[in-house]
Structures are given as C-alpha cells and as structure tokens.
Amino acid sequence: xxxxxxxxxxxxxxxxxxxxxxxxxxxxxxxxxxxxxxxxxxxxxxxxxxxxxxxxxxxxxxxxxxxxxxxxxxxxxxxx
Numbered sequence: 001x002x003x004x005x006x007x008x009x010x011x012x013x014x015x016x017x018x019x020x021x022x023x024x025x026x027x028x029x030x031x032x033x034x035x036x037x038x039x040x041x042x043x044x045x046x047x048x049x050x051x052x053x054x055x056x057x058x059x060x061x062x063x064x065x066x067x068x069x070x071x072x073x074x075x076x077x078x079x080x
Contacts, residue, residue: 031062031071038062 021033038059041048047058057075064071 026068027071028064028066031064035061 001038021077022030025033038061042058042060049058057077060076062071062073
C-alpha cells in the first residue's frame with residue numbers, strides 16, 4: 001500500500017531541468033545528484049518523509065550497490 005501525503009511537488013519550467021541533470025549519467029551519478037538535492041532540502045529544514053512510514057522517518061541518503069544493481073534508501077528517525 002502506498003501512502004500519499006501532501007501534494008505532488010512539480011518544477012514548472014520551460015526547459016526540463018531533470019532531463020538536463022540526468023543526461024548521460026550513471027546510476028551512481030544520479031544517486032549523487034539526488035543526495036545533493038536532499039542535502040539542500042535538509043539544510044533548509046525540509047524533510048522528505050519515508051513513504052512507507054510517514055511521520056516516522058525522513059530520507060537521509062541513497063546508495064547504489066553495483067554488484068547487485070540495487071539502490072538502498074536510508075532514513076533517519078524523526079523521533080516523533
């Protein structure tokens with residue numbers, strides 16, 4: 001079951017910024033971009049909540065394991 005909270009955030013620009021950021025990037029590079037964006041949000045006090053456990057944790061960072069071609073999402077406890 002997927003939890004939906006809040007509204008879907010959107011970037012309304014004439015140029016697709018995401019396509020420009022992701023062009024010709026490997027999964028590791030894309031994770032790095034996502035981690036940098038997450039850090040910007042966290043620095044501004046904005047937390048990206050864990051979709052499986054909304055209110056309990058927020059996304060902290062993502063890693064990529066090339067051996068099994070898997071992304072791992074790490075959360076930190078919000079202490080609520």
